[in-house]
Amino acid sequence: MTDFALTTPSVLLLLPLALLPLVVSAQRPQSYPSIDDLEIDPLSVALDWALRIAGAIAIAALILGIGGLHRLGRTIEKTGEGAHMVLLIDRSSSMDNTFAGRAPEGGEESKSAAARRLLKDFILRRDHDLLGVAAFSTSPMHVLPMTDHKGAVVAAIDAMDRSGLAFTNVGRGLALALDMQEADTSPAARVILLVSDGAAVIDRKVQETLRAAFARRPINLYWLFLRTEGTPGISTVPGPGEEDTPQAMPERHLDKFFKSLGTSYRAFEAENPEAVAEAxxxxxxxxxxxxxxxxxxxxxxxxxxxxxxxLAALLVLLAARLAEVRLVPATEET
Amino acid sequence: MRERLQDARFWALLAALALTCLALALPRVTLTRDVYDVLAVVDITGSMNTRDMALSGQPVSRIDAAKAALERLLADLPCQSRLGLGIFTERRSFLLFNPIEVCENFAPLETAIQELDWRMAWEGDSMVAKGFYHAITIAEDLKADLVFVTDGHEAPPLPGGGTMLPEFEGTPGKVKGILLGVGGRDKVPLPKFDDEGHEVGTYTADEVPQENRTGAPPPDAHLRPGYHPKWAPFGTDPPSGDEHLTSVRSAYLDTLAASVGFGHVDLVDAPDLLGAISEHARTRPVEVAVDIRPIPAALALALLVGLYAVPFFTARLRMPARRSTASAPPLGAAALRP
Structure with missing residues (x-):
């Protein structure tokens, strides 16, 4: 019962006016020679009080209505299917290219535009998820906290195909996404969805931090890798004579690192918008x-x-007024 | 019946009843109200860490003061306004999210503002004018107006002795908005941070570029010692200046704002931010449903209260003359007895 509220609480100052009918009657006072010989009968007393109370109710109800009485909006807990998800978005400038690796022309879609369209579609269909957004390029950027406001998340995804920056600091980006997951203490399933079109070497120190953070609690990690045609992918094995170092093949080594985390991890390599949709x-x-x-x-x-x-109370009062009978001829009209 | 028609109380009651019916039946009225679409871009470069602002008596960094100002703006913006957020560092602005409605998304917006941090910055440079012009192109694309929050500290300084603004490629006046200057009026040393983000003292004069010697020399260069138009166009003295000290560069921000038809206010003057925005930004009219039902209800209330209060006073006034009046009320009811 505590969830009732007034838009203008100051009208409560007027509420004592509702006592007025209890003190004075609005029925017409009538002159009568003497009431000494009239018995006090219970019906009359009851009717009198009923009318007074009707007056009080009418005044009080009008005051509360004017003050804008409402029941507060509430949130109720429900159980459904979903997860608490952090979208970790690569904002490096290579995302501005198409899957074929050129600047978009004609009807072509840039990688980030395709990812944006499909991601928006995805989050709008996930009814019960709580979503946070982080971005990274040269440095990690906190974009939106965990929220169920889909409109805000869509606005953050809309911003993703806008002029990226040069580098891909995926390690620090992940650290930020993990921080956002850790700040939230509910027992829901945790997901980090990394959307990137490339990989980079993760600093040893950062690797250790990430390993420790992933060990602390189960987090499902998904890597949506928007691969440019003809570039090395996650599963590309170095040919004979090629160097197998993180610097030479960052995608393969980032994938290896993720697999070594011992967390539930899946990589989706998408070379075209259809593959992104499937992933x-x-x-x-x-x-x-x-x-x-x-x-x-x-x-x-x-x-x-x-x-x-x-209105109901007023109708009662009006009915009483219509039922009034003059007892003696009026001598003086009030 | 005739008496009844002459009875003012009857009419008052009937009128109150009719007004209450009206209050129940009235539809909502749509009125037009002006709202704003604003993109706020915050400078998060090194100089914004200078603690020369105050929040409720406590010294705070410029970036914290800027965040507090934006939070206040978020609360002040009328519902259905939209606010987007971006950061500026190095030479370009970076959009975090497109403008979103402020009332519905208040909580995520507030947290997003609070989470702005200089550690998001990616370069030490702070080419304010370039970043500002870039933010204007983003705002133009988003069809929003711009609030650009900066201390105006160009690092490195602008060429030509700090007078040559970069070229603005858009149309001045197409995007409107304000430049919000942050920082104290007195010059204070710039704080210095190491690679791990720990504060390690302040910059000295020879640690920051004091003059930009790219491009054309300033017009008064020929007065400098050792000046030679070809071999020493900037003179022979090492550049000196106080670029390692910082304050809000009001005069510069004025020039910068004027170059694109923006307004300029400084946060130290505790400006009315929404007022400044309403003065300089474009408005977007929206229709809002307004509940006017309380108006007839208030009239009904006045009549009803009057109905009860009037006899209260008249009875008192007449008490000595008409004793019977005071004892009369129960009779009205008694008359109903069958």
Whole structure:
């Protein structure tokens, strides 16, 4: 019962006016020679009080209606399927190219535009997820905290195909995504979805930090790798005479590092928008753990109900007024 | 019946009833209100760490003061306004998210503002004018107006003795908005950080570039000692200056704002940010549903209260003359007895 509220609480100062009918009657006072010989009968007393109370109710209901009585919007906990997910988005400038590795022309879609379209579609279909957004290029950037406001997440995804920056600091980006996951203490399933079109060497020191953080709690890691045609992929094995170092083949080694984390990890290598769509559908299928989510119940305007109560009380008063009978001829009209 | 028609109380009650019916039946009225679409871009370069601002008596860094100002702006913006967020460092602005509605998304917006951090920066350079012009092109693309928050500390200094603004490629006046200067009026040393992000003292005069010697020399260069138009166009003295000291560069920000038709206010003057925005930014009219039902309800209330209060006063006034009045009320009810 504590969730009732007034838009203008100051109207409560007027509320004592509702006591007025209890003190004075609005029925017409009538002159009568003497009431000494009239017995006090219970029906009259009851009717008198009923009318007074009707007056009080009418005044109080009008005051509450004017003050904008409403029931507060609430959030209720429900159980559904979903996860707490951090989208970790690569904003390096190579994302501006198409899958074929050129600047988009004609009807072509750049990699980030394709990823953006499909990701938006994905999050809008995931009803109960809590989503956070982080970005990285040369440095990690906190974009949006964990939120269930899909509109905000869509706005952050919309920003992703805008002029990226040069480098890909994936290690620090992951550290930020892990921080965001750790700040949230609910028992829901954790997901980090890394969307990038390349990889980079992760500093040894950062590697150790990441390993420790992933060991602390289970986090499902997905890597959506938007591969440019003809560039080395995750599963490219170095040919004879080629160097097998993180510097020479960052994708292969980043994948190896992720596999060594001992966390649930899957990589999706997508060379075209269709493959991205498939990968996203797959992730959507995999992330179906039970989750408690909050559903907002909008605030309920009770003004109309206040006015209806006031109207009912007024009808009672009017009925009483119509039933009034003059006992003696009027000598003086009030 | 006739008496009833002459009875003012009857009419008052009937009117109150009718007004209450009206309150129940009235639809919402749509009014037009002006809202804003704003992109806020915050300078997060090194100089923004200078602690020469104050928040409720405590010294805070410029970036914290800027965040507090943006949080206040977020709270002040009328509903259905949209706010986007970006950061500026090096020479370009970076959009974090497109403008979103401020009331519905208040919580994530507030946290996103609070999480702005200089550690997001990727270069030590701070080419304010370039970043500002870049932010304007982003805002133009988003059809939003711009609030660019900076201390105006160019590092390295602008060429030509700090007077040559880079070329603005857009159309001045197409995007409107304000430059919000952050920083104290007095010059203070710039704080210095190591690679790990720990503060390690302040910069000295020879650790920062004092003059930009690319491009054309300033017009007064020929007065410098050792000047030679070809071999020493900037003179022979090592550059000197106080670029290692920082304060809000109000005069520079004025020039910069004027170059693109923006307004300029400084946060130290505790400006009314929304007021400044409404003065310089474009508005977008939106229709809002306004509930006008309380108006007839208030009239009904006034009538009803009057109905009860009037006899209260008249009875008191008349008490000595008409004793019976005071004892009359129960009779009204008694008359109903069958």
């Amino acid at each position: 996203i559908a797959e992730i959507s299928k995999l992330e179906r753990s039970p989750i408690t989510y909050h559903e907002r119940i909008p605030h309920d305007d009770l003004k109309a109900r206040c006015f209806a109560v006031a």
